Amino acid sequence: MASETSMTAAACETHPARRSSLGWLPWVVLAVFGSVLVAGGNFLLREYRPNSTLTQCLPALDALWGFAALFLILTGLGRVRVLMGRELATFFQSPLAYILAGLYFLITSIPVFFSTGGFDYVDATASTKAIVDASGFLMLLVAPIVTMRLLAEEKASGSMEILVTDPVTDWDIVLGKFLAAVLCLVAMVLPLGLYVVLFAMMRKSSDPALEWGVISTATVGLICLLAFYASVGLLASALSKNQVVSALIGLVALFMIFVLGVVLPHLFSQLSGELGPKLKSMAEAISLRKRLDVLLEGQLDLKSIFLFVSTTVLMLYFSVRAVESRKWR
Amino acid sequence: MIEVEGLTKRYGDFPAIQDVSFKVEKGQVLGFLGPNGSGKTTTMRILTCFMPATSGTARVCGYDIFEDSMEVRRNIGYMPENVPLYPNLRVNEYLSYRARLKGLGRSQRRKEIAELVDRCSIGDFDRVIIGKLSKGMRQRVGLAATLLGGPPVLVLDEPTVGLDPNQIREILGLIKGLGGERTIIFSSHILPEVEMVADHLAIIREGRIALTGSLEQITRAAGGSKVRIEARGDGQKIRDAVEKVSGVRKAVLGSRDGLAVLEVEVAAGTDAREGLVKAVAGAGGGLLELSCGRTSLADVFVRITATEG
Ligand SMILES: Nc1ncnc2c1ncn2[C@@H]1O[C@H](COP(=O)(O)OP(=O)(O)OP(=O)(O)O)[C@@H](O)[C@H]1O
Ligand SMILES: [Mg+2]
Numbered sequence: 001m002a003s004e005t006s007m008t009a010a011a012c013e014t015h016p017a018r019r020s021s022l023g024w025l026p027w028v029v030l031a032v033f034g035s036v037l038v039a040g041g042n043f044l045l046r047e048y049r050p051n052s053t054l055t056q057c058l059p060a061l062d063a064l065w066g067f068a069a070l071f072l073i074l075t076g077l078g079r080v081r082v083l084m085g086r087e088l089a090t091f092f093q094s095p096l097a098y099i100l101a102g103l104y105f106l107i108t109s110i111p112v113f114f115s116t117g118g119f120d121y122v123d124a125t126a127s128t129k130a131i132v133d134a135s136g137f138l139m140l141l142v143a144p145i146v147t148m149r150l151l152a153e154e155k156a157s158g159s160m161e162i163l164v165t166d167p168v169t170d171w172d173i174v175l176g177k178f179l180a181a182v183l184c185l186v187a188m189v190l191p192l193g194l195y196v197v198l199f200a201m202m203r204k205s206s207d208p209a210l211e212w213g214v215i216s217t218a219t220v221g222l223i224c225l226l227a228f229y230a231s232v233g234l235l236a237s238a239l240s241k242n243q244v245v246s247a248l249i250g251l252v253a254l255f256m257i258f259v260l261g262v263v264l265p266h267l268f269s270q271l272s273g274e275l276g277p278k279l280k281s282m283a284e285a286i287s288l289r290k291r292l293d294v295l296l297e298g299q300l301d302l303k304s305i306f307l308f309v310s311t312t313v314l315m316l317y318f319s320v321r322a323v324e325s326r327k328w329r
Numbered sequence: 330m331i332e333v334e335g336l337t338k339r340y341g342d343f344p345a346i347q348d349v350s351f352k353v354e355k356g357q358v359l360g361f362l363g364p365n366g367s368g369k370t371t372t373m374r375i376l377t378c379f380m381p382a383t384s385g386t387a388r389v390c391g392y393d394i395f396e397d398s399m400e401v402r403r404n405i406g407y408m409p410e411n412v413p414l415y416p417n418l419r420v421n422e423y424l425s426y427r428a429r430l431k432g433l434g435r436s437q438r439r440k441e442i443a444e445l446v447d448r449c450s451i452g453d454f455d456r457v458i459i460g461k462l463s464k465g466m467r468q469r470v471g472l473a474a475t476l477l478g479g480p481p482v483l484v485l486d487e488p489t490v491g492l493d494p495n496q497i498r499e500i501l502g503l504i505k506g507l508g509g510e511r512t513i514i515f516s517s518h519i520l521p522e523v524e525m526v527a528d529h530l531a532i533i534r535e536g537r538i539a540l541t542g543s544l545e546q547i548t549r550a551a552g553g554s555k556v557r558i559e560a561r562g563d564g565q566k567i568r569d570a571v572e573k574v575s576g577v578r579k580a581v582l583g584s585r586d587g588l589a590v591l592e593v594e595v596a597a598g599t600d601a602r603e604g605l606v607k608a609v610a611g612a613g614g615g616l617l618e619l620s621c622g623r624t625s626l627a628d629v630f631v632r633i634t635a636t637e638g
Contacts, residue, residue, distance in 0.1 A: 082429040090417055158413035162474075165377040166430045167403045327380050 027076030031069040038065045053212045059300040060216035067223055074175055079168045083176025084183075087150065091184050100142055101188045108134045112195050124199035125211040129296050131192045132222045136292055139185065139229050140258060144250030146184050147233025150177040151323065152246040160326075170323045174234065174316055181230035182223075189222065214298035221295030224308035228288065229254060231315035238322035261287030330355045330482060330512040331376070336385035338371050345371040346536040348385070353529065355481075358508040360527030361516040362630065368536040369516040370410055373486050376514070377407040389482055403431075406480035410487050412471035416460030420451060420470050423459055424477065431478040445473040449503065465496040472503065483507065485515040489522055501526050520630045532633055539633045547629060555622045556593040556605060562614030564589030570612035574604040588617065 042062065045055045054061075075081050091097050111130035116123050154160040163173060196215065203210055236250030237243075265287055268280035284290045288311070291304035331353040338345045346368035353359045363369050375382045376389065378398040386393065392400040414423060421442065428438040446455050449469040454462065459470065468488065475483060488504065489497045505526045507513060517523050523530065524544065531541040540547055560567055567589055568582045576599030583590045595601045602619065609616045 078432065079430060082426060086415070086418070086426050089422075090415070093417055158409060158411060159415060161374070161379055161409040162407070162413060162427075165379050165402055165405070165407045165409075166427070167399055167432065168430060169399070 023078040023081075024076035027072050031072040031076070034065065034072070035069055038062065056213045057216040060213070060220050063220045063300060063305060064216070064223070067220075071179065074179060077172065077175070079172040080176045080179065083168070083173060084180045087177055087180035088183060091146070091180065096145075097184065097188075100145065101191070104138060104142060104188050105191050107138060108192055109195075110134075112192070116199070121207045122199040122202045122204075123208045124196045124203065125208065125214050127195050127199055128215045128218045131189070131195070132218045132225070132292070132296060135189060135222060136225060136258075136289065139226065140254045141251065142188065143181075143185060143226070143229035144233045144236060144247045144254065146188075147181045147230060147237050147250060148243045148247035149237065150181060150234055151237040151319075152240055152243045155241045156243075164323070164326075170320045173323060174238075174319045178227075178230060178234050178316055178319075181234060182227050185226040185230055186223070189226070211298060214296070217295045217298050217300050220300065220305065221292050224295070224305060224312075225288075225292060228308050228312045228315070231312045231319070232257070235315045235319045235322065238319045258289060261289035265290065330357075331359075331387070331389050331514065333372075333376070333387040334385055336372065336375055336382045336387060338368075338375060338380075339383045344536055346375075346382075346533070349533065349536075349538050350385075351531045351538060351541045353512055353514060355512055356509045357529050358504070358513045358515070358527045359529045359531055360523030361514055361531050361533065362518065362520065362523050363516070363533035364518055367533045369518075369533060370486055371536075372533070373407070373484050373514070373516065377405055377484055378402055379407075403478075404480055405482045405484055406475035406478070407484045408471050408475040408486060408488060410490070412468055414459050414467060414471060414474075417458065419456050419458055420462070421446075421455045423470065424455075424474055427474040428477045433478055441477055441479075442473075445476055448476075449473040450499070465492050465500075468492060468496070468500060472500070476507075481511055483511050483513045483515075485513065487516055487518075489517065489519070497522065520627055532630065534633060540629075554595050556595055556602065557618070557620045557622070558589075558591040558593060558605060558609065558616070559585070559618040560589050560591070560609050560614040560616050562589060562609075562612065564591075567591065567609055567612040567614045570608040571605060574601050574608050575599070576601040576604070589614065 038061075042058055045052065045058060049055055075084065108131055111134045112127045113119060115126040115130035151160070154163060164170070200210055232253055233247075233250040236253060237246040239249055240246040261283075264283040265280050268276055268283050270276070271279065285303075286307065288308065291301070291307050294301045294304050331351075333352070334350050336349040337347050349368070349372055351359070361369050361372070374380055376387055376394060378394055378401055381395060386395070388394065389401045390404045392404070394401050415426075418426065424442045424445070425438060428442060433441065446452070449472055451466070451469055451473060454466055454470075459467065462470065468491075472485075472488065475485070485504065489500050492500065501522060504513060504515060508526070508528070515523075515526070527544070529541070529543050530547055532539045532547075558567075558571070564582050564584060568580050568591060571577060571580045571591060571593060576596050578594040578596050580594070581592045583592070593601075593605065602621065605619065606616060
């Protein structure tokens with residue numbers, strides 16, 4: 001064979017495709033613009049209305065905006081957006097999503113019912129707590145079902161091969177799927193917000209007080225919780241080709257995390273001597289359940305949020321490694 | 330355009346490919362030929378950065394597949410075996426999704442999708458849900474998606490598997506039409522398919538490249554020729570004489586209507602005809618017929634993939 005001089009990148013005509021490179025701009029502009037508005041709002045409220053309810057809720061609202069801005073910026077990454085879009089379309093096409101959402105609404109209505117003395121009076125604060133509290137439980141079951149197919153299906157059908165050989169990074173894939181899963185879970189909880197809105201509107205002076213501070217931090221706690229559950233479910237989906245197996249892995253993992261968070265502090269509190277309380281407070285510090293309870297108290301505890309966010313990021317990192325694992329097997 | 334050097338991939342202890350090297354120049358169509366389990370898919374997966382090799386290097390468009398994985402993937406269109414698509418999407422949704430993943434802007438996306446729907450004869454099926462398509466149509470959708478963004482290099486893993494003869498002809502026609510403009514590697518274990526489309530060939534066997542080169546080079550170099558001799562006389566004696574002629578690899582004796590018929594295999598690059606005529610005469614035979622035939626590519630393929638080793 002004729003041996004040619006080795007080709008260089010320059011000698012090789014690059015792909016003729018014009019690529020849209022500014023797709024991220026509107027999203028980032030939106031995030032930055034929104035942040036400026038939020039910062040301005042913060043300042044004005046603190047300065048001129050230091051005692052209004054809205055001002056009391058500011059830390060939680062800022063945190064919520066923080067999540068939204070993060071979401072906007074990640075969505076701005078074109079490839080993440082595309083992957084997320086396909087995932088969402090697939091999710092909302094499946095009847096499973098609606099069945100799950102319906103069941104979720106019905107089952108969570110029970111604690112809401114009890115939180116208002118059997119709809120005897122309206123109590124938006126207590127119902128919000130009840131919803132978030134119940135979600136901590138129920139999502140243990142639902143999140144793994146929502147996330148089970150994310151990566152497992154791609155691997156089983158072979159479309160993973162196309163996905164990872166297209167010009168996207170493993171982080172793009174994981175983030176796209178993660179954001180889609182979080183949006184799905186949020187969409188499933190959203191109808192329950194109707195109770196809170198209705199109750200807040202129907203409140204009479206004889207009803208229990210409306211504590212917007214608690215409602216807002218509880219919402220932050222809920223989003224932290226959903227994101228964390230989604231990330232664990234996604235990791236589980238990355239570990240198996242079989243959707244049922246990955247749902248089970250996710251379920252067991254979430255259940256263990258939950259049980260440990262409740263059981264460990266309790267166990268340690270039984271220990272005699274000095275060690276007991278020390279271990280107990282350590283176990284509580286990393287117990288996601290306890291962290292959620294803190295947020296439900298109406299206190300925007302940054303440590304709690306940090307714990308949720310960092311464990312979520314860790315799960316996403318492991319998911320990326322699991323996607324990469326095809327390379328060393 | 331594509332330079333592969335000493336690629337080796339082990340799954341655990343099992344070497345799926347060993348020391349695979351070949352080269353594809355710009356505009357060439359390389360048929361990557363080998364029996365089942367010989368390592369075609371493995372090689373292609375490494376080239377397309379699906380997984381790394383255990384050792385060895387490869388460059389696509391001048392980019393190293395390990396160091397510049399993103400650039401390599403931008404420049405390659407890869408269609409895996411069995412064309413896994415998303416069955417819940419419509420054809421145009423899928424194409425649009427892949428186009429956006431590849432970073433095509435809106436107007437270019439529309440233009441290219443319309444072009445490719447036409448070029449791959451997808452026609453009216455562009456709004457059908459993929460799960461309802463026939464295998465052949467799915468294959469075309471897969472090919473169209475692979476072509477999106479105009480990658481200069483195409484890697485197609487068994488693009489014709491599972492299709493009926495007409496569909497095979499159409500897909501092959503499409504691939505042939507892309508040659509020259511794109512650099513293509515496509516795998517197959519069916520030789521006639523490869524002969525129809527490829528101008529170059531790499532035959533892989535048990536994870537090793539057994540042969541590479543252009544079609545003519547291969548038939549010439551490894552093929553040699555066949556000579557058929559019909560003679561009157563003592564067949565056994567004639568055969569012994571013929572086997573002594575230089576360049577003759579093997580002679581098989583048969584008979585027809587009382588005549589001795591010899592199928593003689595002659596090594597490549599030698600012309601043994603004169604020697605054969607003399608040998609027949611020397612053995613006291615009366616030469617009635619001597620005909621020469623090129624060994625076909627099929628003989629080469631069968632010999633390389635089946636008998637050796
Ligand atoms: N993930 C894997 N783990 C272990 N062995 C594997 C793996 N993938 C492939 N192999 C082995 O590597 C060898 C080469 O496989 P490969 O899929 O590359 O063959 P192929 O030439 O594409 O075959 P076919 O024509 O059947 O598609 C086979 O013996 C196969 O069993
Ligand atoms: Mg194969």
